[in-house]
Amino acid sequence: MKRTLSLLLAAGLGVSLCACKAPAEPSAPPAAATPAPSQYVFTRENFPRLDGSTATVPLGQAVAAVLLGESREEVDDLIQFNKTSRAYYNLVDGEADLLIVAEGGEDSYSYRDERGMSWRMEPVAAETLVFFVNADNPVDNLTLDQVRDIYSGKLTNWSQVGGSDAPIQAYQRPAGGGSQAIMEKEVMGDTPMMEPYNTDYVVSSMEGIIQAVRAWDDQPDAMGYTVYYYATDMGMADGLKLLSIDGVAPTDETIRDGSYPIHTAYYAVMDSETPADSPAGVLFDWLLSQEGQNLVAHEGYVSVKEPTQ
Template sequence: MKRIAGLLIAAGLVLNGCVAKSEPEPAYQAESFPLAAASWPLQSLLQNLHRQLSPDPDWLPPEASGSTQAAWRSLIQVVNPQPRMILAYEPSAAMRRELQDYDTLWQAQTIGYDALVMITGSENPVDSLSLDQIRDIYAGKITNWKQVGGLDQPIRIYAQDENSGLQTAFERQVMQGVSIVNPTLDWFYERAGVVRQAVAAFTPTSDALGFSSRLLVSQVNPSPDLKLLRVNGASANAKTLENGKYPLKLPVLLASNTASDATIAGITDWLLSVPGKRWLSDQGLFPTQ
């Protein structure tokens, strides 16, 4: 996207050889930050982005709480006619249909990568699973940890809500069209006289297997009771995601419901610049190439 007038250069421009290399790189500042929302694991990223680019350091995102589905739904202009942006994981197929049903013209740019990580309880002796093993476990072909080098106990699998960005990524990258069998469910109170079954929140026991965002479990909500499993023998880090040894990239998208808002275009432009990529790395994301 082209650089736009809505962004002001906050530091002096480096002129052809006239400034020493130790001078800080230019930083960009948005005069007016747009309406914005984020997937829950990316809320702190959105808040820090505002603090980085906005003159108002005390801003709190009014729509930052909620699911990936809620973030994408905020782009529907029938409900919210103003230009807005979101930081989110990929939308589910159902969410894409909903956007289409409301004739929402949206666009998205990958600004960096999180990692989809497999998690278990810290006391589980298993440290690594292959992608094929994970698929077979969630398909019901492997049902006991002993089959993958662990203790002789049934594997309790956990999934996410069907419209979750993490569930969407897991189904696309891991299951590849194979159905998930028997995830752990709980009964939930919905309203007076009505209860329903839904996916259960992950419990970090030695028999549990689930998936999450690396950003969420390592920075936003870390727990000593969790173990991150290697996948295909590789841990998730910048090097293994870049060279493909870690197979589960989780794209982080900056999406908007307009192609003409100068400030949103400028923020996207800055995040794809060298200083912006460095900033994203400092926030725990892996930059794009």
């Protein structure tokens, strides 16, 4: 089945958004050669090859479902995201047309530069890294410097940050993932992360690190981190709590306005040589439009633009 974008917007952003109020009328198209949304028809044959981060799979599914007029189950074969680093490699290698992805590590940029490619890269959702502990842990706030000192090995006991006399069991994510890239760039900076106590303290999945902290010997000594989307999507209040950083709690508002001190985003990324009137170019620009941003917010992400009702 194929749908024009204007028809889907008129229906309240299509199948996946049928319970929402209809968004505002589409704004004027960009002044470039990009077709107006009402003039463009996405089909399975012309739909861009998408790739991205694990955390953006639900957004990719929603985008495909809305633009193709299919259910999430029906578009599942189109949204086989390969995680952050691999997605960037696939874009450079011509195996993907458009990414919806967290910021990559330095290896991603080196790979691009070595092959002479340039990217068009724009944020479509604000994101951050959040830190969580067992709900019984008396610590509610850490400074960014304290977080850095914990993960560099300088601080090792909760009593050093106002908590109980107990060792801090700090879980990490493996290199190459989106959340680890955020951790290294936005939190650690030039400070090296400590070596994990053992391999059990490096958890490969978002779900795994949350479960590991929740299950730590029924004691409130463990700590972990993940992106905000996963923390809110997976019911962080169930036995765990998010820490404020520098006295600011992570919320949609504090992330969007920048008052929460760790800043990153999910990006739309494509080859800078991609024509604006190609399927990937049209989809890229639509994600940045008010209608696209309404979909981002509906799916539980922090839209860059304030969503409209």
